[in-house]
Amino acid sequence: MNTLHHLKSETWETVEELPLSKESLIMLLENRIPVITIKQFATIEECAALVTQANLLEFGFYQNVSPKIERIGITVFEYDKVDKGKYFKAVEQANAVQHSLISKSFNPLKRIIAKIQECTGETVRSAFEPLYGNYYVGLMRKIERGTQLHIDYAPAEQPNWEVGNVVAQLSWNLYLKISSSDQGKTYIYNRQWYPKDEVYRLDYYGYSNAVVVDVDKTMFQPYVGDVVIFNTRNYHTVEPIDGYRVTFTSAIGLLPSGEIIFWS
Numbered sequence: 001m002n003t004l005h006h007l008k009s010e011t012w013e014t015v016e017e018l019p020l021s022k023e024s025l026i027m028l029l030e031n032r033i034p035v036i037t038i039k040q041f042a043t044i045e046e047c048a049a050l051v052t053q054a055n056l057l058e059f060g061f062y063q064n065v066s067p068k069i070e071r072i073g074i075t076v077f078e079y080d081k082v083d084k085g086k087y088f089k090a091v092e093q094a095n096a097v098q099h100s101l102i103s104k105s106f107n108p109l110k111r112i113i114a115k116i117q118e119c120t121g122e123t124v125r126s127a128f129e130p131l132y133g134n135y136y137v138g139l140m141r142k143i144e145r146g147t148q149l150h151i152d153y154a155p156a157e158q159p160n161w162e163v164g165n166v167v168a169q170l171s172w173n174l175y176l177k178i179s180s181s182d183q184g185k186t187y188i189y190n191r192q193w194y195p196k197d198e199v200y201r202l203d204y205y206g207y208s209n210a211v212v213v214d215v216d217k218t219m220f221q222p223y224v225g226d227v228v229i230f231n232t233r234n235y236h237t238v239e240p241i242d243g244y245r246v247t248f249t250s251a252i253g254l255l256p257s258g259e260i261i262f263w264s
Helices: 022-029 044-055 084-102 108-120 195-200
Strands: 035-038 070-072 124-126 139-142 168-178 186-192 217-220 227-231 234-238 245-254 260-263
Touching: 022 035, 022 108, 022 168, 022 227, 035 217, 044 084, 044 168, 044 245, 070 084, 108 124, 108 168, 108 245, 108 260, 186 227, 227 234
Parallel strands: 124 260
Antiparallel strands: 035 227, 070 139, 139 245, 168 227, 168 245, 186 217, 186 234, 245 260
16 A cells, blocks of 8 residues: 555644654654654765855845845746746756756755655656646755745645645755854744634745744754755745855655655
């Protein structure tokens, strides 16, 4: 029986950071745990090489997001209110930029896809849009000014895209450079987004803290070389850091068929 797409709604059974396995991935998709951590996913040297290559390029900024978040790559989030066709026209150039990054360092995306494939036995692929093609996957990102309280959940934000069909959504984050060992934490709340929550929306992506009043939360401190995976339908926020907080990241979604898709 394919257990990955028979999800049920649960609450956290533990806030311990579990390693990646099929069981822990199912638990995360079901919101029974807050995070999965893959320790030493990449070496210090690999992370430094990727950051070096990124610094040779120019980071852009997310549109309509405050505080500002820097990134290399493109996101559905920035195109869903603009034009689907424009996103896919930008994919080829974004892929070329990404190739220039990983060809002189290493490919974290290929590595994480292989790990997910190995532990689940499911089809794991890039998201694909009929009439357009494959989505772009993989952002270099700097979240150094912190974020608002928010969620990342394609059925709520991109209902007319293939990614809007996912039944659960995660994010994986490889930490490449961290200036402080006690700043830049991510806080995750044991409260998932529902349509009724739109009354709490503040702007293009942020929500009022009133939506998580009296809600249990946990946090994780990032460390260079580790990957942390969490359920982004849960409300979450990142605190500011004095200095650098550089990651490689993308979304992971579970389709009703049991397929696992990646996109940015």
